Every structure is written in structure tokens, then in C-alpha cells.
Amino acid sequence: MKITRIYEDAMKSCVICNSCRYCEGLCAVFPAMEKKRVFNLQDMDYLANLCHNCSECFYDCQYAPPHEFNVSIPAQFAALRQQSYKKYAFPNFLSFIFEKNAFISALLLVVLFFAGFYLAFAGKNSQSGDFFDIMPYTYMTSLFSIVGILVLIALIVGIVKYAKAIELKNVSFSAFIQTLKDALSLKYLGGHKNEGCTYPNETRSNVRKIFHHLTAYGFIFCFIATSLGAFYHHFLHIYAPYDLTQFPKLFGFIGGIFLCIGTLGLLILKLKADKKLIDKESVGMDYVFILMLFIVSFTGLLLMFFRESEYLAALLWLHLSCILTFFILLPYSKFVHMFYRFTALLKYNTEEEQH
Ligand code: SF4
Ligand code: SF4
Structure with a gap:
């Protein structure tokens, strides 16, 4: 009933x-909208x-509330x-659980993982800053590979379901490249007018774009750092811990700084956002997602600075518990917007090209 009302109003x-x-x-939404006369749920x-969600159309609109057209x-x-996000998530029921209790679920998962690591590896630490003295390499990589593969499957199934529902088809190479450009430049x-968007309030600013860039590229840098670490270990036989002159650590350090600044900035903007434009149902999960991303990057940086301290084991368990929780939340959180938005932009650029 509630879903119907939300769709009907929109x-x-x-x-x-x-x-x-x-x-x-103003944006891609209105030209896409104008190609339709009647709208179904998938549209x-x-x-x-x-x-x-830049809000520009709201501040420009003569029919915005309190006007009766709403x-x-x-x-x-x-x-x-x-x-x-809920409709196309796989498996579907998990999104309902996480949405209703986003903060409690995340906290519970972190505590459970941390307790599990503590019970399995209590008493272990490392003088040289080698994580694998605390947690064996095969244990760590197996755990993360299993969780990573399950999360990847859930993400792929969700994206494919969404792409099929919105009828994404006949995509050309040029439309794909255009979409990639739009997405990477956060066009x-x-x-x-490239003067910035009206978020978190009516004043134009590029600050949201900057924080988005820092978050997105910080995430990509951290992913590259992890991949390079695996490459160094398996193919170059150069083993961790690395120092700052080596690429795995350099990418991880820069990525961590970008992520901390980007997520903190987005969090502050969200807190300052015009309350008239917030969807109260979804804001809880948004906060938890950004907060988790901040905690993951912050504990990652702490690990670098306290690598040779007595707190290394506890910090490592905390960091890994946060990463695992973050991974599990990914397919049911705002993270999927990155892929759904890319898919929607791909459909938009494909249709623009065909017209
Ligand atoms: S909020 Fe911004 S992006 Fe969304 S429809 Fe309005 S102008 Fe376009
Ligand atoms: S001014 Fe209002 S009604 Fe007109 S296109 Fe913009 S948002 Fe829609």
C-alpha cells in the first residue's frame, strides 16, 4: 500500500x-521523462x-509544496x-532486515566478527607488524574470498534484474564509453551550468561533487592497493608489510585519506541537507553506509600508524570486522546506487543516440 502511494505520487x-x-x-531525468506519456513502475x-538528488528542480518549481500539486x-x-534497491536485491529478504535495523544490524555484525577473531586468535600479536603472524594468510584470504564471492553474486544478480526491468538493450560501444565518461567525471x-549543484541547500556549490570524487577514487585506490598486495605476494614474492615507497601501501594510504575526507564531508552535508527534501525511510541506511565506509578507512589508517604497537592485533580484528560487515551490507545499501545509476545512464545515453 505504502509502495503504491510512493509510486503514485511520483x-x-x-x-x-x-x-x-x-x-x-537541468539534468538527464527530464529529457528521459519526456520520451514517455504514461509511466509504469519500471519507468x-x-x-x-x-x-x-541535487534538488535544483525543487527550488525552481512553482508547483512544489505547499502547492497542492505537491x-x-x-x-x-x-x-x-x-x-x-529492495525490489531488485538478492536475496530479497536481507534488504528488508537491514533496512529496518540498519544501525543495529551493522553493530551486531561488527561485534560478532570481532568476538570470533578474538576467540580464534587471542594471545597472538606481531612485533614486526606482520598481519599474518596474527591471522594466518590462508585463513584471512579464504574468509574474504568466500564472503567476496557471495557478495559479488548478490550484486550481479541485483544489477541484472534491474537492467532487465528497465529494458536496457541494444547498447552500443559509443553509448557505453559516453556513460563511462559521465560516471567517472560525475558530470x-x-x-x-557547471556552477555546482543546490545541495545541501539552495546555494550552489561544487563541494558535494568534490566529496563524491574523493570517496569514489579513494575506494578505487584501496581496491587497487589490495589487488597489488595480492600480486606482489603471489607473483613477485615480495611479502607484507610494505613501506610507503611501495605501491600497495602508497595506494592504500592515499585511498584511505581520500575516503576519510570524502565520507566525512558527505556525512556532514547529509546532516545539513534541507529537511524538506529528505526521504525519512531511506536516510538511516544512508548514514550507516557512509559511516561504515568512514570507519573502514579510518581503522585502515590506524593500522598503518600503529603497526608496531601492542594494539596491532585488536586493531586488525576491528578493521577486518568492519570490512566484512561493510561487504555484507553492500548489496543492500546505497552502494548499489553506483551500479543502478550507471545502468540508468547507459539506457539514457543509448536512447539519446537512437533518437
Ligand atoms: S533533483 Fe536534480 S538530478 Fe534529480 S531530477 Fe531534479 S534536477 Fe534532476
Ligand atoms: S518546474 Fe516543477 S513541474 Fe515544471 S518541470 Fe520543473 S519540477 Fe516539473
Whole structure:
């Protein structure tokens, strides 16, 4: 019933927007909307993930609340995006559990993993800063490989379900490259005149784009650092711990700093965001996701600085517990927006090319 109401309100707003067309130059959402006369649920899932919640159309709109038409695209689409994450998640029931108790679930998982590591490896530590003195290499890699593969399967199934639902087809190579460019440059976060977007309030600023960039590239750098670590270990036979002049540590250090600044910035912006434009149902999971990403990067940096201290074992268990929790939450959190948005942009660029 609640889902129907959310979709109905957003569909009504889209019909009004299609008659008005005042916002058609603002972002990709309005040109995509104008290709339709009537909207079904899948169209709404497509449009909602094309929106990045900049709020510009809300501040420009003569029909926004308190007007009786109640056109509030950013808040209505934020609610729809949250519904789409649940609808296409695999397995579906986990998204409902995590959504209702996002903070408690995350905390419980961290505590359980930490307790498990403590029971298995109590008394172990390392003078030289070698993690594998505390937790054997095969144990650590097996645990993370199993969790990583399960998470990857859940993510892929969710993305494929979403792509099929919004009818993504006949994608050309040029549309794919254009989408990659748009996504990597966060094109639409710059506002329609590249003066920045109206988030967290009516004043234009590029600050959100900067924090998004830092978070995204910090994540990519940390991923590269982990992959390089595995490459050094297996193929070059150069073993951890690495120092700052070696690529695995250098990428990890820069990535960790980027992630800490980016996530902290996004968290502050979210706290300052215009309350009229927030979807209260989804905001809890958003906070937990950003907070977990911050804690993962922060504990990673702590590990670098306290590598030769007596707290190394406890810090390592905490860091690994946070990473495992973060991994498990990924397919049911805002993280999927990155892929759904890419998929929606791919459909948009494909349709633009065909028209
Ligand atoms: S958001 Fe408001 S101003 Fe913009 S197109 Fe829709 S109805 Fe028109
Ligand atoms: S909130 Fe921003 S991105 Fe979303 S539809 Fe409005 S102008 Fe476009």
C-alpha cells in the first residue's frame, strides 16, 4: 500500500513535469521523462536512479509544496530509489532486515566478527607488524574470498534484474564509453551550468561533487592497493608489510585519506541537507553506509600508524570486522546506487543516440 502511494505520487509529478517542461535543461531525468506519456513502475525505477538528488528542480518549481500539486521530485525519487534497491536485491529478504535495523544490524555484525577473531586468535600479536603472524594468510584470504564471492553474486544478480526491468538493450560501444565518461567525471553533479549543484541547500556549490570524487577514487585506490598486495605476494614474492615507497601501501594510504575526507564531508552535508527534501525511510541506511565506509578507512589508517604497537592485533580484528560487515551490507545499501545509476545512464545515453 505504502509502495503504491510512493509510486503514485511520483508518477503524478512526472505527468505534471511533462506538461510544464520548465526543467528540461537541468539534468538527464527530464529529457528521459519526456520520451514517455504514461509511466509504469519500471519507468519510475529508471527515472529515480537517473536522478542524483541535487534538488535544483525543487527550488525552481512553482508547483512544489505547499502547492497542492505537491511536485517534489528529489524527495519522491529518493523514496523510489530506496524501493528499487529492495525490489531488485538478492536475496530479497536481507534488504528488508537491514533496512529496518540498519544501525543495529551493522553493530551486531561488527561485534560478532570481532568476538570470533578474538576467540580464534587471542594471545597472538606481531612485533614486526606482520598481519599474518596474527591471522594466518590462508585463513584471512579464504574468509574474504568466500564472503567476496557471495557478495559479488548478490550484486550481479541485483544489477541484472534491474537492467532487465528497465529494458536496457541494444547498447552500443559509443553509448557505453559516453556513460563511462559521465560516471567517472560525475558530470551531472556539477549542476546544469557547471556552477555546482543546490545541495545541501539552495546555494550552489561544487563541494558535494568534490566529496563524491574523493570517496569514489579513494575506494578505487584501496581496491587497487589490495589487488597489488595480492600480486606482489603471489607473483613477485615480495611479502607484507610494505613501506610507503611501495605501491600497495602508497595506494592504500592515499585511498584511505581520500575516503576519510570524502565520507566525512558527505556525512556532514547529509546532516545539513534541507529537511524538506529528505526521504525519512531511506536516510538511516544512508548514514550507516557512509559511516561504515568512514570507519573502514579510518581503522585502515590506524593500522598503518600503529603497526608496531601492542594494539596491532585488536586493531586488525576491528578493521577486518568492519570490512566484512561493510561487504555484507553492500548489496543492500546505497552502494548499489553506483551500479543502478550507471545502468540508468547507459539506457539514457543509448536512447539519446537512437533518437
Ligand atoms: S519540477 Fe516543477 S518546474 Fe520543473 S518541470 Fe516539473 S513541474 Fe515544471
Ligand atoms: S533533483 Fe536534480 S538530478 Fe534529480 S531530477 Fe531534479 S534536477 Fe534532476
